Each structure stands twice: as C-alpha cells, then as structure tokens.
Amino acid sequence: MLGRASAVCEQRSSDELRGSLVIRNGGVAVCLRLHDAASELIGAVCLSLFSTWTMMTWDLGEALRLAGPLLIILAAQAVLVAAWATWVTFPLVGRDYESAVISGAFCGFAMGATATAIANMQALTRRHGPSPQAFVIVPIVGASVPSPALPVPVTSLPSCSTIAQAHRAEPLATLLIPDL
Numbered sequence: 668m669l670g671r672a673s674a675v676c677e678q679r680s681s682d683e684l685r686g687s688l689v690i691r692n693g694g695v696a697v698c699l700r701l702h703d704a705a706s707e708l709i710g711a712v713c714l715s716l717f718s719t720w721t722m723m724t725w726d727l728g729e730a731l732r733l734a735g736p737l738l739i740i741l742a743a744q745a746v747l748v749a750a751w752a753t754w755v756t757f758p759l760v761g762r763d764y765e766s767a768v769i770s771g772a773f774c775g776f777a778m779g780a781t782a783t784a785i786a787n788m789q790a791l792t793r794r795h796g797p798s799p800q801a802f803v804i805v806p807i808v809g810a811s812v813p814s815p816a817l818p819v820p821v822t823s824l825p826s827c828s829t830i831a832q833a834h835r836a837e838p839l840a841t842l843l844i845p846d847l
Contacts, residue, residue, distance in 0.1 A: 684810035781809035813845040
C-alpha cells in the first residue's frame with residue numbers, strides 16, 4: 668500500500684514537472700513571457716520549504732544512533748559518486764562547460780533527488796555563468812528516468828518493513844526512502 672502511494676506521488680510530481688517544462692519552453696510560441704527572477708525566487712522558496720519540512724520530520728534520537736554507519740555510507744557514496752561523475756559522466760556528455768554542469772547535477776541526483784540536482788546546477792551557474800542546455804536536459808531526465816524504474820523497488824519495500832517490524836527493528840523502507 669505504502670509503495671503504491673509513493674509511486675503515485677512520484678508519477679504526479681513527474682507529470683507536474685513535464686507540464687512546467689512545456690509551459691516554460693513552449694510559452695515563447697504563444698508570446699507568454701515568464702520572469703526569470705520570479706521563477707528563481709519561487710524555486711528558492713520551494714527548495715527552502717522542502718528542506719525545512721524534511722528537517723522537521725527527522726527523528727534526532729534515531730539519527731544519533733545511526734550516525735556512525737550513516738557517515739561511513741555517506742563518505743563511501745560521495746567518493747563513488749565523485750569518481751563516477753569525473754570519469755564516466757563528464758567524458759560521456761562532452762567534456763565542456765555544459766558537461767561540467769550536468770555532472771554536478773548527476774552528483775545531486777546520486778546524493779539526493781532532482782531538487783538537489785537543480786540546486787547544484789544553480790550554484791554552478793550562479794558562479795560560472797549560464798548553462799541553458801543543462802537546465803533543459805536535467806529536469807527532463809529527473810522527471811522521466813526514475814519514474815519507470817521506481818515502482819518495482821518501492822512496491823517491494825513494505826514487505827521488507829513487515830519483516831523488520833517482526834524483529835522490532837527500524838523498517839527498511841524508512842531507512843532507504845526517508846519521506847515514506
């Protein structure tokens with residue numbers, strides 16, 4: 668049940684992202700002009716709200732108990748993601764500035780979610796200049812690629828959490844996907 672709800676929410680957010688891409692990029696054809704400053708402000712506010720809500724629902728006692736293992740996993744993940752972005756993603760997408768921004772977005776996907784990828788791209792482009800191709804490609808990939816693959820592992824997680832609850836352990840689904 669929980670897995671299906673997450674898959675439905677993921678599909679809805681993907682549909683909303685696709686719709687916003689159509690409005691943003693197709694608006695020029697119907698003389699619809701969107702203000703970039705307003706869009707960036709709304710994006711920054713939404714990202715701040717997302718971060719705040721995530722931190723508010725975080726159980727600090729549980730986090731302290733899991734801090735050691737999580738730091739080891741996070742360090743290993745950061746090293747592997749940086750290596751993959753450097754030696755696979757960057758060369759694969761072209762070895763130029765756009766590739767560097769897309770590689771930064773890949774690091775955001777691998778370490779978090781689409782919002783993290785967008786925040787990484789914004790930080791890079793704010794400092795080093797615009798990257799229009801990356802801001803078209805990355806949201807489309809973020810909306811499209813994970814969606815078909817997500818229902819399979821997510822629908823199998825509730826059965827894992829049932830096993831974990833029988834042993835009075837933390838459900839696997841809440842450890843792997845924090846917003847469940």
